[in-house]
Amino acid sequence: MNEEKKAKEKRIGIIGVGNIGMAILRGLLAAEPEVKIFVSDANPEKLRFFDADMESRVAICKSNEETAKKSEVVILAVKPNDVRGVVEEIAPVMNEEKMLISIAAGVPTGAIEEYLGKAGGRKVIRAMPNIGARVRAAVSATCKGEYAEDEDEEIAKGILSAIGEVHSVKESDMDVITGLSGSGIAFFAAVIDAMADGGVYEGLPRDLSLAIACETAMGAAKMIRAGDKPSEIETMTASPGGTTIRGLYVMESRGVKAAMMEAVIEATRRAREISKPRK
Numbered sequence: 001m002n003e004e005k006k007a008k009e010k011r012i013g014i015i016g017v018g019n020i021g022m023a024i025l026r027g028l029l030a031a032e033p034e035v036k037i038f039v040s041d042a043n044p045e046k047l048r049f050f051d052a053d054m055e056s057r058v059a060i061c062k063s064n065e066e067t068a069k070k071s072e073v074v075i076l077a078v079k080p081n082d083v084r085g086v087v088e089e090i091a092p093v094m095n096e097e098k099m100l101i102s103i104a105a106g107v108p109t110g111a112i113e114e115y116l117g118k119a120g121g122r123k124v125i126r127a128m129p130n131i132g133a134r135v136r137a138a139v140s141a142t143c144k145g146e147y148a149e150d151e152d153e154e155i156a157k158g159i160l161s162a163i164g165e166v167h168s169v170k171e172s173d174m175d176v177i178t179g180l181s182g183s184g185i186a187f188f189a190a191v192i193d194a195m196a197d198g199g200v201y202e203g204l205p206r207d208l209s210l211a212i213a214c215e216t217a218m219g220a221a222k223m224i225r226a227g228d229k230p231s232e233i234e235t236m237t238a239s240p241g242g243t244t245i246r247g248l249y250v251m252e253s254r255g256v257k258a259a260m261m262e263a264v265i266e267a268t269r270r271a272r273e274i275s276k277p278r279k
């Protein structure tokens with residue numbers, strides 16, 4: 001990455017420091033020793049959590065406009081319904097040099113470009129991270145708007161790499177990414193919780209059961225990322241007449257796989273609904 005790109009990464013604004021905005025902020029502070037972050041939020045309660053270490057590197061701004069003015073890259077982390085108001089508020093200071101990264105679910109780059117207006121800069125990157133950002137284990141997808149260049153998307157990916165893995169996708173795939181990973185992390189949490197309940201039902205202390213369920217999930221994920229196919233894990237584990245095949249039979253007969261597929265499909269459907277043009 002060249003020096004210009006690196007410099008741009010060092011002045012980052014975050015508008016909205018709720019669940020995901022705060023997780024991104026903490027990830028950036030941990031990953032980028034030189035970063036200076038400017039933040040604003042409509043809710044003063046959200047700005048109370050800054051500890052002494054953060055104070056030297058995080059500047060609280062009085063308005064979203066001030067955040068945008070002081071930053072080269074602005075991360076928009078407000079709820080989808082608040083995007084239009086915030087973008088119109090910062091549009092006057094968004095010059096050609098600045099870039100906006102929106103992580104709002106279901107808000108297309110075209111809508112954000114329209115809210116920015118024709119006068120100023122309209123470099124927009126849309127991204128969908130997930131709440132794994134809290135432990136720097138997010139997976140994010142990015143796509144660029146009409147006025148952003150490939151190198152702008154690279155800068156955005158560099159920033160988001162502070163919270164985990166990043167993939168480029170087509171904008172038309174953003175809704176399924178929202179279902180699969182933005183929402184999907186909660187589906188895995190529910191599955192881990194249910195597995196841990198099974199352990200508790202059979203007599204394990206809850207903490208131990210939860211820890212073992214988590215490590216088991218991570219083991220499966222790591223094996224698959226290392227190249228093992230999911231079906232191979234089943235074959236390697238399910239010996240004839242053994243315990244695993246009994247459990248897999250229950251999962252199959254209760255439609256667990258279909259339910260997981262439907263959860264992703266339904267979440268995607270909802271992401272498409274909220275992506276429809278808004279007034």
Ligand SMILES: NC(=O)c1ccc[n+]([C@@H]2O[C@H](COP(=O)([O-])OP(=O)(O)OC[C@H]3O[C@@H](n4cnc5c(N)ncnc54)[C@H](OP(=O)(O)O)[C@@H]3O)[C@@H](O)[C@H]2O)c1
Pocket residue numbers: 015016017018019020021040041042043046064077078079080082085086103104105128129130131182
């Ligand atoms: N949470 C996730 O897992 C996740 C994952 C991927 C993407 N996203 C996207 O990230 C965005 C934020 O989600 P979230 O869960 O972090 O929401 P959140 O916890 O509600 O955080 C949003 C923050 O923005 C503040 N805000 C509202 N209007 C504002 C304004 N005009 N100017 C400045 N700040 C304003 C809110 O204040 P109030 O509390 O007063 O409303 C709140 O503190 C959403 O668009 C969502 O689609 C979320």
